[in-house]
Amino acid sequence: MSTEPAIHDSIDTAATTVGSLWPIHSFVTANPLAGFEDRPFSEAITQAADLLGGRGYPSAETFRAALKRGQIDPEVLDTELSELDYEEDPEVLLDHMANATDATEGDSESATDRVDKVLTKWLSAFLDEGSAHWSMPNRESGFYTAFRGVAEHDSEIPERGVLTDLSASPTETIEAVLAPYPESQWESIFEAELAALPGWTGLIKQRADSGGEWQSAYPISLSGYLAARLALLDAVDADITPSKDSIDPEPTAELAGAFLRAWEATYRGDLVENVAAESQSLADSDSSGRPDAQLVFCIDTRSEIIRRHIEATGDYETHGYAGFFGIPMEYQGYDADVSVDACPPILDPQHHVTDVPTDDETQASHDRWSSIRETADEIIETLEANAATAYGFVETAGSGYSLALAARTLVPGRVSDLFAAADDHVPDEHEFCEPLVHHQHTYTGDLPVGLTTEEKVEYAAIAFDLMGWEEFSRLVVFTGHASETANNPYDASLDCGACAGNPGGPNARVLAKICNEETVRAELRDRGFEIPEDTVFLAGEHNTTTDDIELYDGDVPKSHADDLAQLRADLATARENAAAERTESMGVDDTAAVSETERRAADWAETRPEWGLAGNAGFVVGPRELTSDLDLDGRAFLHSYDWSTDPDGDALEAILTGPMVVTQWINTQYYFSTVDNAVYGSGSKVTHNPVGNIGVYQGNGGDLMTGLPLQSLMAADDEPYHQPLRLSTVIHAPVERVTEVLAANEELAELLDNNWLSLTVVDPTQDHSAFQYERDLEWSPMSELAEANTVSPTAPAVADD
Structure with a gap:
């Protein structure tokens, strides 16, 4: 047989x-231990260590630094340690942890x-x-x-x-x-x-x-x-007999779990306290009036910073929505040889959308100038790929090219200015192309080209439902995001995760075009979305490296010229302030912040053009008013949601089964890449060796590195910038509604039961009280937890990480 x-x-x-x-x-960011998510966290990291050899908890020195910086509340830590009968001083326990880890570390060559x-x-x-x-x-x-x-x-x-x-x-x-x-x-x-x-x-x-x-x-x-x-x-006569001995848990794993839970509880406690207070204020406020403009950003943590500064410049309203803007599409740009999936990997593309030229003269200008740039790019690619060719080329090209290479290395800021000037001559695709969204009754591969009217209406309605929209300003901007970086194999890790590591501008353009169609708007009005006649939808793209926001305003009528001019001016101010905040930790003066971000984008020797999503720790689902007065330090994903407009909980279910799962993937990749970069990350960019346009080696061969590089995570060799915490989700909704969603989605409840992330609900129907999810669809009031300083009886009092 x-x-x-x-x-x-x-x-x-x-x-x-x-x-x-x-x-x-x-x-695409993903949990490197995704195959173990059906097991409790503590059990999963032990089994993964057995199979992959990776460490599952932060080091003693990482915990020590967090304790010193006040990121771990001593009282919360004392409670966690007492539950496990640890009575020694935390510093002594950290010494024990460090010594036990050092004693087990060592290199062994594989057979x-x-x-x-x-x-x-x-x-x-x-x-x-x-x-x-x-x-x-x-x-x-x-x-x-x-x-x-x-x-x-x-x-x-x-x-x-x-x-x-x-x-x-x-x-x-x-x-x-x-x-x-x-x-x-x-x-x-x-x-x-x-x-x-x-x-x-x-x-x-x-x-x-x-x-x-x-x-x-x-x-x-x-x-x-x-x-x-x-x-x-x-x-080679290798013995492939399965090992009968499973690896013991990490030395002092139980102790490390206690420190980790205390660190996470400290962050979560502050976040929940602030959201609960703002929930009360929101109930007492009576805000009215049409904002000057509404801008929809990706839920990406980097959007939190720019959104704060935009709102501070004028009467602007910002919203958070998954950066593919709900359009699960395969996209092919005008100059692209192949299509890309412009949606989260949790979804399959449902439509093929391509850019089609609509302006012959501008198209010809683009083709002429871009061919010059393409030739230059090919030369650079040749130089990077072959050292011998590089030496010969530079010698043949003469001193002029040598000076150009030196300038690119020594004065990247000036080079950035030159490239910006050159780019001004090259029209962007959005200036002469439109996304082909009208249904063509043809297929590319297995995907239909374009969208039917019914599909367009559905995608727009879902977007407005999930964000809880009831009012529309004169300008509504769907703002995708992308990064800008030179000579960086990991550039896609800085683009939009919701677009599978691609820029989000194309998705924003598609949704804006859909929402401007009169047939779509008419049907949306029939569904209860009162879109005024003077509302204009447009797209834009946020450059997360420089904080510049480009508006795709080709279809904005002259009647909105003043609105657009004011928005541009305010976005420039917001950019200056956001860049100053982001570069402060780099020791950069406020007046030089924008130029520093541009230098980092243009410098081909820059290993850290931006921090990406480093620092991510929280996910808040609720109205923007809950967080608009808070400085969340670029550490929280923010998804707009209004429970009062979602009586059946359908919008909430879509958020929890989609964006929350994706943010958990992002969070766990940053966590494990920080905790054990050698196994779950990719080491230093300095010694990376790109291979086949598919990945990187460390050195001249071996396994493909699977996670994030050290420069995306560490401020120094022994100082993590990213705080390795599991995701803390906070939802503003009735707790019963959240329970219903979890009961209907077993895999989602399993993630929570196995402690891969935490969930807290601030319930506006119960005096804005906060409830912490334990397990098996049970909740504990956070006020009781704080007062009793003990673990809820609904959850097992063990180190069940």
């Missing part, structure tokens, strides 16, 4: 413990290093996405077949075992290697081998699951990869 079904079932199950990894050009070296060489050649000048032979036949073809010519591969007569079928090769092992051990063997190179495994897994142009042209599967790996292991 064929064992093929059993093999493939075992592979599928084993693969769940390794997280998917997206190509670095479309960097399969030789196999890993061979595999990573051929994986990088096969999975290359356009950067290699010479392609691996026979890629179109798939990885296993291509590997089988080169194996006999690779002197590093011994001709022993199954490799002496490698079967054409990967399943048969796996069967041959597994012959001495009982079927009960197969899953454990696959799990260990897939986890041996989690970066490459994660990329293969993502590519095989998602499909796409590269996978269609050059297919790869986990079974084909495992067949090659097991054949190599067989050739």
Whole structure:
């Protein structure tokens, strides 16, 4: 009887413990321990340590620094330690923690290093996405077949075992290697081998699951990869017998869990207290009047800073909404060779949208100037890819080019000015293109081109429902976001996570175009959205590196010229103030803040163009008035929501099952990349080696790095900038409504029950009291927790992290 079904079932199950990894050009944040989310946090990190070797809690020094800075309330910490019968002084306990960790750390060389070296060489050649000048032979036949073809010519591969007569079928090769092992051990063997190179495994897994142009042209599967790996292991006589001994929990893991919970409770307590106070004030206020403009930003933590400063410049109202603006689309820009998914990875694209030219003269100008820039970019790419070519080119080009390179290195700010001047000659796509949103009754691949009228109305209505809108100003701006950085393999990690690591401007343009259509507006009015005749929707894009906001105002009528001019002036002021706040920690004078952000964007030697989402710790779901008077230090995701306009809880359910899950992914990636950067992050950018346009190595080979670089997380070698805390979500709604959502979504409740994030509800119907979620749909009033200073009886009094 064929064992093929059993093999493939075992592979599928084993693969769940390794997280998917997206190509670095479309960097998607994800929990590296996503496959363990069905287990309690403390259990998950222990099992992940066994499989992947990573640490699961912050170091003693990280806790010590947080305690010293006042980020951990001593009283809260004392309660957590007392619950576990720790009576020593926290400093003494931290010394114990540090000593125990030091005693267990050490380097050990893997017995399969030789196999890993061979595999990573051929994986990088096969999975290359356009950067290699010479392609691996026979890629179109798939990885296993291509590997089988080169194996006999690779002197590093011994001709022993199954490799002496490698079967054409990967399943048969796996069967041959597994012959001495009982079927009960197969899953454990696959799990260990897939986890041996989690970066490459994660990329293969993502590519095989998602499909796409590269996978269609050059297919790869986990079974084909495992067949090659097991054949190599067989050739070097490696023992693949599953280990019977599981690793012990981290030394002092229980103690570290107590410090972590105290740190998180301190942050959460301050956040909830402020939101509850603002909830009371909101109930007592009687705000009225039409704002001068409404601006909708992504819920991204970086938006919190710019939103505060915009609101301070005038009568402006800002809102938070997932940065793909609810349009699950595949987008192809005017100059783009391929389409990109412009929606969260939690969703599949439903529409294909492309930019089509509408202005021949401007299009011709764009093509002429962009071809000059493209030639310059190709030269730079050549120089970066080949050191020998670089030396020869510079010598041939002469002193002028040498001076240009020196200027790019020594005075990047001046170069930024020159590029800005050059860019002024190159019309942006939005100046001569429009997104093709009208339904074309054609398909690109499996996706319909454009949207039907019914779909347009639905997307607009969902947006306004989720944000609780009842009033519209003369200007409504949907503001996507993108970063600006030079020579940075991780640039996509600074773009919009809700757009799968792509800029959010295209999604903003699509929603604005939809909302300006008269047929759509008429149907929205029939649904109860009273959109005034003088309301104009437009798109924009927030450059998170420089805090510049570009408005796409080509369709704004002259009747709104004064409104637009005032908005531009106020956005410039907000930019100056936001940049000053962000650069203060860098020791930059207020007057130089904007120029410093521009220098960082243009400097090709800058390892930290901006902090990205470092610092993220909270997620607030509620009206903007709850947080508009608060300085949240760029640490909170903010999603607009009005419970009073959502009687059935549908909008709340959409927020919790969508944006909250994505923010938890972001939060856990930052957490684990900070806690153990060597395993879950990607080390220093200084020693990165980009490979195949798909990822980076540390040094000259090995596994693909899976997380964030040190420069995105650390202020110094031993000083984290990002505070590694699990996400604290605060919702402004009746607690019963939240309970109903959790009861209807088992996986969401499981995340909370397993302590991957926390949830607090500020209930406006119960005197604005706060309730902390425990587990099994049970809540504890936070006032009682604070007064009793004990764990609620509805939750187990254990270190259940």
